[in-house]
Amino acid sequence: MAISYLQVDQLTKSFGDLILFSNLSFGIAEGQRIGLLAKNGTGKTTLLNILTGKESYDSGSVVFRRDLRVAYLEQDPQYPGDITVLDACFLSGTDVTNVIAEYEKAMELGDHSNLDDILQRMDLLKAWDYEQRAKQILSQLKIRNYDQKISELSGGQLKRVALANVLITEPELIILDEPTNHLDLDMTEWLEEYLQRSRLSLLMVTHDRYFLDRVCSEIIEIDQKQLFQYKGNYSYYLEKRQERVSGQNAEIDRANNLLRKELEWMRKQPRARGTKAKSRIDAYYDLEKKAEKERDLGNVQLQMKGSYIGNKIFEAKHIYKSFGDLKILEDFNYVFARYEKMGIVGNNGTGKSTFIKMLIGDALPDKGEFDVGETVNFGYYSQDGLQFDDQMKVLDVVQNIAEVIDLGNGNRLTASQFLQHFLFPPEKQHNFVYKLSGGEKRRLYLCTVLIKNPNFLVLDEPTNDLDIMTLNILEEYLQSFKGCVIVVSHDRYFMDKVVDHLLAFSGNAQIKDFPGNYTLYREWKEVQELIAKEAAQAEKGKEIKEEKPKIEAPKKEEKKKVSYKDKREFEELDALIPKLEAEKVKLENELSDSNLSPDALLAKSNRISELITEIEEKTLRWIELSELI
Template sequence: MAGKRKEEQVRLNVKAAYLGSKIVEATYVSKAYGDLVLLDQFYYNMARYEKVGIVGRNGTGKSTFLRMLMGEEQPDSGRFDIGETVSFAYYSQAGLAFNEQMKVIDVVRDVAEEISLGDGKKLSASQFLQHFLFTPETQHNYVHKLSGGEKRRLYLCTVLMRNPNFLVLDEPTNDLDILTLNILEDYLKHFKGCVLVVSHDRYFMDKIVDHLLVFEGAGKVRDFPGNYTQYRHWRDKQEDDARKQKDATKETRKAKQGIPSIVQPEASPDKPKKLSYKEQRELEALEAAIEALETEKAAIETALSSGTCPGNEIEQHAKRLSVLAVELEEKSDRWLSLQL
């Protein structure tokens, strides 16, 4: 057990570079491609150690915003003021063009030989790779022998090995396998720096961020103080209220025109939704099931992070985690629909 705790501590307590009080200030940034407006006078001042999620429909400017922040594109107007102590590391959708003839270990050593854990302790490039599931044998494979998923995992290692204090992640859940995502979740939860992440994965976002920038289109960005699930709950309620307001307006117009309206019995909007006996039983069962699934998921993650699982068990755990993620998503969605 002591060995397990030590293993987890080594992986999660990577010491980020010092981060001062001035982080990033986006000052009235605007960006458009012809008639497609992505940002319109956007202002945001990022706080120290803040972990922010970026969500929105495809084509609303999320990735463009990250590229402008990283200096890969220029805004039409406005600017990004970046603090002197900020050290970025950027995981992009484009990825990294590896030298296919290099060995895995040499790719990471080209970034850094070791990474600081604080208190004078260091983690070598090889040890770091092991924590991200590259065995000592695999580390001496040539890059061209890696699968697509392994290359994305190696790319992630090169990003994190830079020892940044500000991580920028563009859709990491699209390319990484479930085991790597669980390791990344642990890393980010204990990361002593800022995080800006674009993702459509609600479960991943709920674990990492508690603040959202919602790209709504036409240059509008909503600053939402909550996680992804809370935002969806709020958005669904706003849409429901808007429908009720529209119906009420129609009824008012009919009344003024002397058209009789058909009154539909409806629960008061000020009162919580009243569930039927069957729905109440379903809600209780869902809550118990979600708790059981989350407990099982946490147990598997703990087993994987111990570093002592045999290869055949790792494969079984990976398959089970994929199933658990789907079941949690489905049951959480149903739970939310009963609550609204």
């Protein structure tokens, strides 16, 4: 039986009249990898803060196994700005960092009264090599300037330092709140592989559905203040959740049918009622509650008309942009097509956000120009978000932009109806902005962009802090959007569903225009990496072939007689090896064709792998025979 790490029983939390969740019970055992799902504003981060002791709760219990090593990655980690990256790794407040602090204090004060106990704990916790482990993990996360000040780090770098802090301590259970936010694609995939390989137990909140599907083996969902558990990954959860929701909807339909009959009966009854009638009246009110139960599932179809957009969208003409020695664009040219849906991917610092800021006019290129069509009306969703007046009501924020939205074909939505489509029920619309969670504020910001009815949407990291239900609505909206879209995102699942081709920024002004979604691009990139690796191996094999064999002169009596068969094989190899190498070069050139299908890419890559093995074998045999002839 698996060892229990954490047990939560009958946990309830509220803020005033708002009940976030009630009587939640669940456990985490050794080896479990649990994903926690819920809409923004329903208490995901609050629950994690309760589990880690950062927030109180109304009732219930939270019990960890004694001496369990637990680490927590916050959604927005905070460190003093004046300390270094390496110093930040000693601020985690774990048993290891605490005993190191005790040791350093004892050495500084010359107080050796408790030194034996401190040294024993240092040995037990392997604290002596903590700094080396810190540097190793930081290096894997591409943080190599250990003396850099925290205040100088980007959001992505800060998240990686916090992630290193979690992993260095070698915890048994880790709690992760949006671990992929602000991480670029390479780092997200590194973390995904790290967690898949490790034996860590984890509880995680994330909107990254590929990450969730590949890392977690169990899903917990908080819905309607209740908790539902699914023993499987995200794909399994989707299937079983749909079964549950369909069952609930069928129950509500049955309740409505029964309610109609009961309503007729209630109207026929005289004022005086007997005991049997009273029980039936009570049953009626129970049915009424069941029938009125609202299912806010987010499965909303919202098709906006979109303002007219002409044939000319924009043309990038000989664009140059750099920051010192860092090149972003160099003689970049592009003609954007009508109704195009482009994704922009690449590591942090390669210039993705700078590119779209130049496009919408928030930044200027060093040389060249963006020629934008006259009918283009940009809707820009930035990483920084919108600074709201916290004392305004949610509905007022949207109504200040538009009272009514034209959907086309005579259909119109009020601001309130539009907000409901994006999971703001009427009672939430009359809340003040300061009462919203971080994810709800991002969702409100998204509404303020979309309600202006733009015909060209430019979305810079729109998925950060949005829950999966909101992402589903946004994806559906973008798929049917009658206009142009550019999306900068590290969310692979989102990109696969929304865009039809990519601009991949590799740094130093290297940009690849790829005709496909992110998964196809990733497959193509893996093939290119394999080709480069195999080319390096082939070059090494070629050097072996070209190197003059160093053979000791054999003794006369040991010299073997060369057979006709050996001579014939040597001549055949001498002719065959150049042909194999020529075939490999030809295939490598063909693989650079971006129009190849994934099947063709894979077939050619497999053949290259076979050729490299064959060339190496034939070359070694050629060398053996050359020593005899």
